[in-house]
Amino acid sequence: MLKTEELQINIGPQHPSTHGVFRMLVTVDGETIIDLKPVFGYLHRNHEQIAEQNTYLQNMPYTDRLDYFNSMANNQAYAMAVEKLVGIEVPERAEYIRVLMVELTRILNHAGALGFLINDMGMWQTQLAFGMREREKILDLFESASGARLMCNYFRFGGVARDLPPDFMPRLKDLLRAMPAFVDEMERLLRDNEILMQRAEGIGILPPDLALAYSVTGPVLRGSGIAYDVRKAEPYSIYDRFDFDVPIGTVGDVYDRFLVRVEEMRQSKRIIEQVLEQLPDAQGGHINPKARQNVRPPVGDVYARIESPKGELGFYLVSDGSTKPYRYKIRAPSFINLTPLGDMCRGYKVADVVVILGSIDIVMGEVDR
């Protein structure tokens, strides 16, 4: 028996597979991971402190910069928190537009995330280019509605900034028509590839009891077989009107998390189709005309959460009766989903670490805040 020695190495902070400036302090024995500690904060800007010095509306564009893939979802969580605090009603049509935008966001996030995941497995750029191609189409829609591709800043207290442009619906229908083929293609790219399957199946297993104890949310939790989705568990906005399923995995490995994301794209498409049916009959305009944007909420605290594409995104606000929040706390899904990374990687090989990290799907703008 050859004597082995443990060795500590750094993966990152500057590494193409860490999805941003992120460091993993890894203890290895040969190729096997003994221990892994995530180290981050390289992008820390004390978002919460800055937000406490802004007025409530000034923070709306600032939430875009949290998870810069899903600015619409961040906007919705923040708008919901302020509306709950002040007591602003949202018209029906505005709610439909919001759901439409957030479900499109979910599709584009997963298209990108799956692309990056397979990129990390070594299928360099092919699937990423496919995902980005579809993402680009959705970003064009966002641009036509909000004026910006990424930092949309589209939501306002009591609705959205402006109504959908006339050519939005025909373009959206074209996109939906092409979508099933794209999602199938995405799924086949992994499933029909023997080499990629070996990198995904049985890797990074997170058992359900551990997933729950570690407070992970989103596709990571559902991949482990727990059907917890905020849209079903505590329906917000108008999600109780739609018929959709919550896909879950069986083992909790990288492959399950991949499949959950693929299926969620199909379910999001189902929700969007129902939105298209119901939107023409919706009451009200795109924004509540009585809603003031320069809000001055009564003294109190509030927590609002949504199912963002990465998990539970929540905003905790405390108001002291002034125009600026006294406390502004974000419950960021990517940040908390990193908690079990050490346990998920233990016992696997160094090459698996980047794949496991890719399957959690993090964005450093949200982790570091």
Place this chain on the structure above:
Amino acid sequence: MTRLDAAALRERMQNDLPDALVEPAPLKVKAAHGAKTTGFVTDDTLIAPEHLIAAALYLRDTLGYAYLSDIAVVDYIADDLFELGYRFYHVEGGPALVLKIRVPRDTPEVPALTPVWPGANFHEREAFDLYGIIFTDHPFLRRIYLWDEFEGFPMRKDFPKQGDKYIGEDE
């Protein structure tokens, strides 16, 4: 799905954990821009810090609220205390149950939940980093965002918001 609300939780805890409950005193939130200052009384369940672990495990093991969503610290400087809000959810859905504890600002010591509830790890490290809350018995209580040599806790209300003592030190 009918789930417990804050009043029902207090009633249950009155029976099972009577020592833990504390009557919440109104907080003086200081309005910065001329708004009237009013007392803020929380609706959530306030408990004594030393009973935190027992109460959290009671929520998890007896009531089934097994998902710890969030730990939020608020600095109520006018009352000279920190308030920590722990947010628990049931996996089958429904609204949250919140446990709140209050600790004095000069000795912010709280028993760590991480040894029994690993999901609290990053929440507690964040609270330590930004507010300086000392979680006793935490296995790895280190700064999570800022570098280890950083002095002070930037989310505290009395942390200076202008100026940077690091600028000009090298010259």
